[in-house]
Amino acid sequence: MKGGFSFEINKEMDSTLARTGVIKTPHGSIQTPAFIVVGTTATVKAMLPEQVREAGAQAVLANAYHLYLRPGHEVVEQAGGLSKFMNWPEPTFTDSGGFQVLSLGSGFKKVLAMQSGQAIDEEVIAPVSERRAFVDDDGVTFKSHLDGSSHRFTPELSIQVQHAIGADIMFTFDELTSLLDPYDYQVESLARTHAWARRCIAEVRKLRKAQPKRPYQALFGIVQGAQHEDLRRQAGQFIGALPFDGFGIGGAIEKDRLGEIVRWVNEELPADKPKHMLGISEPDDIFEAIASGIDTFDCVSPTRVARNGSFYTYDGRPDVNGARYRRDFNPLLEDCGCYTCQHYSRAYLRHLIKAGERTGATLMSIHNTHFIIKLVDDIRASITAGTFLDLKKTWLQRYYPK
RNA sequence: GCAGGGUUAGUGAAGCGGUCAAACACGGCAGACUGUAAAUCUGCUGGCUUAUGCCUUCGCAGGUUCGAAUCCUGCACCCUGCA
Numbered sequence: 056m057k058g059g060f061s062f063e064i065n066k067e068m069d070s071t072l073a074r075t076g077v078i079k080t081p082h083g084s085i086q087t088p089a090f091i092v093v094g095t096t097a098t099v100k101a102m103l104p105e106q107v108r109e110a111g112a113q114a115v116l117a118n119a120y121h122l123y124l125r126p127g128h129e130v131v132e133q134a135g136g137l138s139k140f141m142n143w144p145e146p147t148f149t150d151s152g153g154f155q156v157l158s159l160g161s162g163f164k165k166v167l168a169m170q171s172g173q174a175i176d177e178e179v180i181a182p183v184s185e186r187r188a189f190v191d192d193d194g195v196t197f198k199s200h201l202d203g204s205s206h207r208f209t210p211e212l213s214i215q216v217q218h219a220i221g222a223d224i225m226f227t228f229d230e231l232t233s234l235l236d237p238y239d240y241q242v243e244s245l246a247r248t249h250a251w252a253r254r255c256i257a258e259v260r261k262l263r264k265a266q267p268k269r270p271y272q273a274l275f276g277i278v279q280g281a282q283h284e285d286l287r288r289q290a291g292q293f294i295g296a297l298p299f300d301g302f303g304i305g306g307a308i309e310k311d312r313l314g315e316i317v318r319w320v321n322e323e324l325p326a327d328k329p330k331h332m333l334g335i336s337e338p339d340d341i342f343e344a345i346a347s348g349i350d351t352f353d354c355v356s357p358t359r360v361a362r363n364g365s366f367y368t369y370d371g372r373p374d375v376n377g378a379r380y381r382r383d384f385n386p387l388l389e390d391c392g393c394y395t396c397q398h399y400s401r402a403y404l405r406h407l408i409k410a411g412e413r414t415g416a417t418l419m420s421i422h423n424t425h426f427i428i429k430l431v432d433d434i435r436a437s438i439t440a441g442t443f444l445d446l447k448k449t450w451l452q453r454y455y456p457k
Numbered sequence: 458g459c460a461g462g463g464u465u466a467g468u469g470a471a472g473c474g475g476u477c478a479a480a481c482a483c484g485g486c487a488g489a490c491u492g493u494a495a496a497u498c499u500g501c502u503g504g505c506u507u508a509u510g511c512c513u514u515c516g517c518a519g520g521u522u523c524g525a526a527u528c529c530u531g532c533a534c535c536c537u538g539c540a
Binding site: 091092093095096100101116118121147151153154155156158159163164166187199201226229231277303305306310331332333334335336337352353354355356357358359360362363365374376377378400408411412413415417430 | 478485486488489490491492493494496497498505
């Protein structure tokens with residue numbers, strides 16, 4: 056226990072790296088493995104905090120870059136911190152803004168999906184003239200997506216912003232590369248991310264010393280290295296040797312090799328600290344990540360996809376906009392315990408989404424969030440019961456039929 | 458009754474002799490979405506289809522022309538003025 060933060064492992068599997076545990080933070084505990092719902096701008100899009108809670112969420116992850124731009128991290132600080140500001144009295148995380156190095160930089164306007172074997176052409180990396188984020192060794196210059204104004208993020212500023220926002224768990228400022236960046240660039244970028252990790256630690260020490268009465272805010276170091284085993288292991292060793300409270304595994308990962316890559320990293324990282332995987336939530340990825348030692352993970356997908364009409368079922372992820380649902384008065388998923396499925400039909404939800412009614416986004420988000428959290432709850436229970444591998448096999452066979 | 462204006466694909470609306478199966482918007486259909494520039498984006502949207510291909514379409518009927526959604530005549534309906 057360090058100032059209200061701790062991680063305790065309850066059950067470890069023999070045959071895989073999967074485990075259950077509890078992360079304790081000043082705002083409460085997280086039973087792991089856990090899906091952390093994304094609330095980028097201090098709100099889970101289209102959902103009230105009560106609905107997020109009722110869907111089973113234990114924690115929310117917001118974004119430093121977005122809150123720095125609007126409303127300003129100092130506003131969140133003055134409000135009493137993220138939890139109080141957004142009326143989410145449970146644990147919170149903040150991402151460092153590292154993702155925006157890619158999404159506004161070389162990945163600007165590009166699909167950042169973790170697909171392998173796709174056609175590789177110039178279209179996949181944004182030309183420099185179109186980018187809104189530019190990296191150098193000291194930091195990143197962003198052009199705001201809101202008004203085009205220039206902003207400079209450094210590891211120090213990211214930590215200052217995250218500290219002001221007041222999340223229980225912060226991440227180091229890292230550079231997220233594209234899978235398509237050449238090896239030489241991955242090496243260069245990794246060195247930069249490592250230098251930044253040290254600077255983040257120095258900065259957080261300074262802030263803790265200056266404000267000793269604040270609730271403890273944990274800092275997780277991020278491991279990069281793309282799809283290269285040597286780089287991933289090197290990164291795991293380097294970041295793992297630094298005094299972080301936990302770790303984030305991020306960056307470009309070929310979907311098919313997710314489990315393998317996470318295993319490399321987790322073999323290098325200290326086993327007794329929590330591991331967060333950034334940006335995943337597809338069922339197969341969830342099973343792979345957890346089997347490879349991941350304790351928590353976050354993703355925009357369940358809520359983003361919900362707003363566009365897709366909903367999770369045990370048999371895949373169809374789209375309610377389909378004409379076949381026009382007169383389908385069944386719930387999205389039979390026997391689903393979520394509020395949406397208890398009260399609304401596919402026909403109604405299809406109508407709401409088609410009509411652009413915000414309630415549609417809300418109800419769809421409730422279902423998808425509930426579904427993914429329920430899946431992770433079931434996985435957690437299966438690890439405890441020793442049936443994880445059975446669940447993994449039967450669940451995935453049904454969801455992804457050949 | 459007189460004088461103008463109008464009638465284009467599911468809807469609205471461009472086009473005003475050939476390059477028009479007909480811009481564009483919406484709607485419809487299908488697909489995408491993995492640390493949220495995402496209530497967004499992409500494709501298709503007369504029929505048949507492998508098609509640089511054929512067939513049927515621009516109120517209705519007829520005509521001019523090598524060629525008409527585009528010009529002329531008649532008819533039908535709608536709108537605006539004046540009666």
